[in-house]
Amino acid sequence: MTTSHAIEIAGLTKSYGDQEVLKGVDLAVPRGTVFALLGSNGAGKTTAVRILSTLLRADGGAASVNGFDVATQPAQVRESISLTGQFAAVDEILTGRENLVLVAELRRLEDPEGIADDLLARFALTDSAERRAATCSGGMRRRLDIAMSLIGDPPVLFLDEPTTGLDPQSRNEVWKTVRELAGHGTTVLLTTQYLEEAEQLADRIAILHEGRIIAQGTLTELQQLFPPATVEYVEKQPTLEEVFLAIVGHDDAVTQGDQR
Numbered sequence: 001m002t003t004s005h006a007i008e009i010a011g012l013t014k015s016y017g018d019q020e021v022l023k024g025v026d027l028a029v030p031r032g033t034v035f036a037l038l039g040s041n042g043a044g045k046t047t048a049v050r051i052l053s054t055l056l057r058a059d060g061g062a063a064s065v066n067g068f069d070v071a072t073q074p075a076q077v078r079e080s081i082s083l084t085g086q087f088a089a090v091d092e093i094l095t096g097r098e099n100l101v102l103v104a105e106l107r108r109l110e111d112p113e114g115i116a117d118d119l120l121a122r123f124a125l126t127d128s129a130e131r132r133a134a135t136c137s138g139g140m141r142r143r144l145d146i147a148m149s150l151i152g153d154p155p156v157l158f159l160d161e162p163t164t165g166l167d168p169q170s171r172n173e174v175w176k177t178v179r180e181l182a183g184h185g186t187t188v189l190l191t192t193q194y195l196e197e198a199e200q201l202a203d204r205i206a207i208l209h210e211g212r213i214i215a216q217g218t219l220t221e222l223q224q225l226f227p228p229a230t231v232e233y234v235e236k237q238p239t240l241e242e243v244f245l246a247i248v249g250h251d252d253a254v255t256q257g258d259q260r
């Protein structure tokens with residue numbers, strides 16, 4: 001396998017009992033890009049992420065992360081990655097800063113306080129630094145969770161449905177965070193059931209359906225698979241989400257949300 005890709009998967013298969021979940025999945029994620037694995041509930045996204053993060057063994061096929069084989073070099077893979085699941089792993093009793101310092105200490109890094117301060121600033125979490133995580137909004141907790149997962153600078157980050165269950169404002173906050181990551185060169189594989197999320201964030205998108213990748217490419221490439229047959233002129237109404245955000249406030253949402 002070449003190392004120009006941060007993640008490579010070839011012919012990956014996985015069954016639970018007689019249920020075939022992955023039937024031969026192929027995909028390649030270029031370094032430093034955001035890649036969205038799009039699929040409906042039960043498509044096998046989490047299964048794929050668990051295999052890539054060495055939490056689960058595949059039945060067949062091959063996968064490598066950061067140039068290391070998940071089956072034969074699991075320790076090196078684990079050193080290369082961070083995984084953030086759908087449910088935030090933040091300690092509710094601790095403050096934002098305490099959570100970050102704790103993880104930095106567990107990883108035996110120098111200057112845990114300095115690392116915490118940098119991440120709080122980078123993710124606009126300074127206002128929540130001294131608040132117990134339990135009192136923070138869902139979006140803020142998720143951002144704190146992502147910030148925690150970045151301690152130690154893993155080159156590859158898995159975000160498994162990072163915005164499922166969040167309200168639109170919190171979702172926008174998390175999107176900003178992901179864009180920020182991409183700007184720093186981290187390779188991000190995110191799974192989502194939301195088409196719009198893939199559209200907003202991803203450099204490349206793969207659609208997992210019935211155990212296989214049925215389409216893969218940039219948004220433009222995917223759109224070209226379905227050229228419009230006729231040009232239609234329609235009066236465009238704002239989406240409910242656009243209306244909601246216009247009323248509630250868009251970019252202010254982050255700071256306002258912080259001042260509860």
Ligand SMILES: Nc1ncnc2c1ncn2[C@@H]1O[C@H](COP(=O)(O)OP(=O)(O)O)[C@@H](O)[C@H]1O
Binds near residue numbers: 044045046
């Ligand atoms: N540990 C397990 N044992 C049995 N079946 C499982 C297990 N984990 C997931 N499944 C099944 O595999 C399918 C894919 O699950 P999952 O990878 O969680 O999908 P997704 O993350 O796309 O929603 C689902 O039908 C799910 O019920």
Ligand SMILES: [Mg+2]
Binds near residue numbers: 046047
């Ligand atoms: Mg899942």
